[in-house]
Ligand SMILES: O=C(O)C(=O)C[C@H](O)C(=O)CO
């Protein structure tokens with residue numbers, strides 16, 4: 568497992584592009600026929616990617632996290648960003664269509680991934696965080712998610728945010744997970760920007776054409792930086808960082824959060840005029 572140790576905001580002014588990307592951008596999560604994980608000390612969130620094709624992929628041992636099982640003290644959300652597939656959690660099979668999410672609870676012994684069609688493989692994106700209780704694993708389909716319509720066409724930021732792992736949809740310990748889709752011809756996400764000192768966040772951008780990029784803005788509001796983000800890349804957003812962006816073409820992203828609470832509205836908005 569690759570490990571990211573986390574950075575103080577005081578380090579940002581001295582970081583060049585490569586260092587900034589090395590600490591905050593995860594570029595290599597998805598490889599056909601592999602499961603990949605990145606462990607971050609930012610609230611100990613683990614990011615993962617699995618692309619099964621022509622066979623199954625599985626995991627469950629805890630050697631990398633220092634416990635008997637991966638899930639001895641963890642929970643996870645798994646979003647399918649690709650073709651239809653299955654996630655088998657301790658023998659229970661979930662049929663997972665594109666944009667469905669599986670919640671995997673603490674105590675799980677094994678997770679197995681498969682694609683329905685190797686020519687159009689499932690692309691499973693994972694967020695795992697420490698958990699303090701056993702909660703049953705379950706599938707949350709796109710239809711079962713809770714949509715919020717945000718933004719406006721006139722500001723190019725109209726979008727639908729869908730909550731999947733959220734107290735109003737399904738219980739978890741401290742993980743929150745959802746998917747946001749900008750409306751056609753709208754490019755901005757997360758406007759106005761905000762901070763949430765009590766939670767970190769990770770974004771995984773997807774459904775972006777190969778030639779396009781999302782300009783993801785990060786950093787303290789008074790000293791922002793940017794990351795040029797490609798399809799399938801994930802971005803870490805510590806509690807002190809804004810997180811917002813604009814695409815050069817259509818895109819969507821999965822957001823995952825953990826921290827002190829699950830209060831989605833516990834945010835401090837930042838006025839655009841105050842960004843530097
Ligand atoms: O477009 C948005 O707005 C979002 O997707 C916001 C994220 O979910 C977020 O930053 C939650 O704190």
Ligand SMILES: [Zn+2]
Pocket residue numbers: 761763768810
């Ligand atoms: Zn946020």
